Amino acid sequence: DKVLVLHGPNLNLLGSRQPEIYGYETLADVNHALYEKATLNGWEIKALQSNHEGELIDAIQAARLDGTTAIIINPAAYTHTSVAILDALNAFEGKVYEVHISNVHKRESFRHHSYVSLRADGVIAGLGTQGYQASLDALIKAAGT
Ligand code: DQA
Numbered sequence: 538d539k540v541l542v543l544h545g546p547n548l549n550l551l552g553s554r555q556p557e558i559y560g561y562e563t564l565a566d567v568n569h570a571l572y573e574k575a576t577l578n579g580w581e582i583k584a585l586q587s588n589h590e591g592e593l594i595d596a597i598q599a600a601r602l603d604g605t606t607a608i609i610i611n612p613a614a615y616t617h618t619s620v621a622i623l624d625a626l627n628a629f630e631g632k633v634y635e636v637h638i639s640n641v642h643k644r645e646s647f648r649h650h651s652y653v654s655l656r657a658d659g660v661i662a663g664l665g666t667q668g669y670q671a672s673l674d675a676l677i678k679a680a681g682t
Contacts, residue, residue, distance in 0.1 A: 538606040538680050540673065542571055543593055544586035545613030551638075551666075558639050562666045571609075571673055578677050590615055590622065597625040607632040607676050609669060616641075616651045623652040632679070634672040637662035 544564060547554060552563035568584040575582035583605075587593050593615070600608060608629060615622050616637070626633050633656055640663025641648040654660055659675065661668040 538676075539581040539583075539604050540575060540607045540609060540676060541596065541600045541605045542568065542582065542584040542669070543596060543608060543610040543612070544584070545593060545611055545615050546588040548611060548613055549586050549588070560638065560665050567666050567669055571669055574670065574673055574677075580677065590619060594621055594625045597622070597629055600631070601629050605629075605631060606680070607634070609634045609636060609672050609676070610653065611636045611638065611669075612651075612653050616653050617647055619652055623656055626653065626656040632658050632676060634658060634676065635660045636668045636672055638665055638668060639663060 548564055551559055551567065552561055564586055571584065572582055585596050593612070597608065608626070608631065610633065612619065612622055612635070616635070635651065635653050635657035641651070642662065651660070659672065661672055664671060
């Protein structure tokens with residue numbers, strides 16, 4: 538199977554951005570751990586971070602055509618604003634897992650609503666960067682490989 542991991546705006550700053558909320562692990566650390574787990578299980582993995590909504594949408598559209606079977610996405614602030622990312626995910630037929638490092642429900646009320654959750658097959662919030670690992674574990678288990 539082939540999984541696409543998408544990280545939204547400001548997640549390139551992971552490790553130095555509000556570490557009391559998002560922790561000290563860098564995005565490279567997160568991607569590396571995912572890569573290890575995926576390859577160990579014979580899965581192909583591609584990770585992309587972008588601060589640009591359109592670039593994330595282009596990646597989701599490309600995933601419809603290149604054999605990607607699942608998307609793990611932390612849309613970051615676009616979670617709460619982007620109908621366009623929701624629409625792109627609705628056009629993708631594989632599994633979609635939504636990850637938030639922080640527990641968005643414990644934070645400001647504008648973080649309580651997620652457009653992406655209208656499409657997501659599963660949502661993880663508040664487990665820190667472990668949420669990415671947990672979602673990949675769940676995907677691998679669900680696929681029975
Ligand atoms: C986030 C939560 C969002 O509300 C925020 O805008 C982010 C990161 C998280 O991973 O906890 O940038 O998606």
